[in-house]
Amino acid sequence: MxxxxxxxxxxxxxxxxxxxxxxxxxxxxxxxxxxxxxxxxxxxxxxxxxxxxxxxxxxxxxxxxxxxxxxxxxxxxxxxxxxxxxxxxxxxxxxxxxxxxxxxxxxxxxxxxxxxxxxxxxxxxxxxxxxxxxxxxxxxxxxxxxxxxxxxxxxxxxxxxxxxxxxxxxxxxxxxxxxxxxxRLPVVKQSTRVDLYKRLSHTKSWMDEHLTEDISLEDYADMALMNPAHFLRNFKTAFGITPHQYMMERRLELAKKLLQNTRQPVQEISEQIGFDVLSSFSYQFKKQEGLSPSQFRKQVTTD
Amino acid sequence: MEESQWSKFKLRVNLNASVEEAYRCWATPAGLEEWFLRDASFKDAAGNAKDKNTLLQEGDTYQWLWYGYPDSVMEKGTVLKANGKDEFVFTFSLGCPVTISIYKEAGETIVQLVESDLPTDQGTMLQHFVGDSKGWIFYLANLKSILEGGLDLRNKKEELVDVITA
CATH class of the missing domain: 2.60.120.280 (Regulatory protein AraC)
Structure with a gap:
């Protein structure tokens, strides 16, 4: 080079x-x-x-x-x-x-x-x-x-x-x-498809960067230069998941990494990834993983 | 220097070791890791992983990782020839063949390395002819050191950069 x-x-x-x-x-x-x-x-x-x-x-x-x-x-x-x-x-x-x-x-x-x-x-x-x-x-x-x-x-x-x-x-x-x-995007013109995909992906990438912040659907839609309903529909069509579900999945992935690789208390991790209430974090985590955050930590650290 | 002279280079090193031992150092994954690579992973033509102590064969493919560098710095290539005793050929930088010949001379074992078919445009000449020959000189010296005295000269620390030993 x-x-x-x-x-x-x-x-x-x-x-x-x-x-x-x-x-x-x-x-x-x-x-x-x-x-x-x-x-x-x-x-x-x-x-x-x-x-x-x-x-x-x-x-x-x-x-x-x-x-x-x-x-x-x-x-x-x-x-x-x-x-x-x-x-x-x-x-x-x-x-x-x-x-x-x-x-x-x-x-x-x-x-x-x-x-x-x-x-x-x-x-x-x-x-x-x-x-x-x-x-x-x-x-x-x-x-x-x-x-x-x-x-x-x-x-x-x-x-x-x-x-x-x-x-x-x-x-x-x-x-x-x-x-x-x-x-997957429901458009005919290739230039529209490219433009729409780029706006959705840019927003998705921005969501990754602002994972732990409290951001509304309207904010995401603004970022993608679309109205909220249009953004929600296109995001789900493209990525097969709603923006809210996407953010939740990414937050829980981050939580798993923190539980596995750090000794931070569960409460602290919950706050760090953007949950206001610990019980809400525990509920979402258990819904996805089938284990509570503490049980998950115990399992991965024992393994 | 004529253009054709930049398309290959030859290096020789004398070793106080047997031809068999020198061949093992080139033609088994474990042998390569002793003096050259952090990890030498090979697969046979059917895609099955090769055992670290198995002799490599024509058609085997490799993924090599280096001491001092993360896994993103990975070299991939293919074994072009392995005669099981004194000749081993593989693709390397830019897919160019490297031919290893091992023979006796004046009571010592000679390992001869020829890297050939290097593109002769100016950029390649400057980077790959010079860079590759410089790299092989160090590693051949390390092969001699390992086989004759056991001292490994490679830098194994990722935080230590810009040294000829990695």
């Missing part, structure tokens, strides 16, 4: 569709405001490893910080704008051939499913071109890749590639799911 600064090292012939021989990462810490039109891009992702930056992907304006990232589809137009400094935006473009290989792997693995997706569909990442939250693992991979690409470690190029390949495979898998889920 090659790492270049965004300003000085951006070769003039790469301002148009860049087809890279290898992964390319553009990374730089800005001390002063900065803005640049980067033209058409390859397939990759953008984020910020320090501060925040605004990215214009086609006609979407996305503000990204250290806990969010966005995927960019091959051929999308990209512009970067850093208003507040210091900021360290990062742009990672995957090697085109490897991205195609990942799409081909998924294409062959899906054989036997009811509705097979085409290879061309799997190479198109426009459905995932929205702000993703819960950024920890992506951030970790990018930091590791930057560190590795500048290190004297053995097989440093091979290890960087392996790291980025694992990231690429996760995005490929996410894209596969996105295509399958979006197909």
């Amino acid at each position: 090659v790492i270049r600064p965004i300003v000085s090292g951006f070769p003039p012939n790469m301002h148009k569709v860049p087809v890279f021989a290898d992964h390319l990462m553009l990374a730089q810490r800005f001390e002063h405001p900065f803005s640049q039109e980067l033209g058409l891009t390859g397939f990759g992702l953008v984020t910020c490893l320090e501060g925040e930056a605004q990215f214009m992907i086609n006609d979407q304006r996305l503000l990204l910080n250290t806990s969010s990232f966005a995927v960019i589809n091959r051929g999308s137009r990209l512009m970067i704008n850093v208003d507040e400094t210091p900021a360290r935006p990062v742009l990672l473009f995957f090697r085109s051939i490897l991205a195609d290989v990942v799409a081909a792997e998924i294409f062959h693995r899906q054989s036997g499913h009811d509705k097979e997706l085409s290879y061309a569909e799997l190479k198109d990442y426009r459905l995932t071109e929205y702000v993703h939250y819960t950024h920890a693992s992506v951030k970790e991979v990018l930091e590791q890749a930057i560190q590795l690409s500048q290190s004297c470690a053995s097989f440093q190029a091979l290890k960087t590639d392996a790291l980025l390949r694992s990231l690429l495979q996760s995005l490929g898998q996410e894209n596969y799911q996105a295509i399958a889920v979006s197909a």
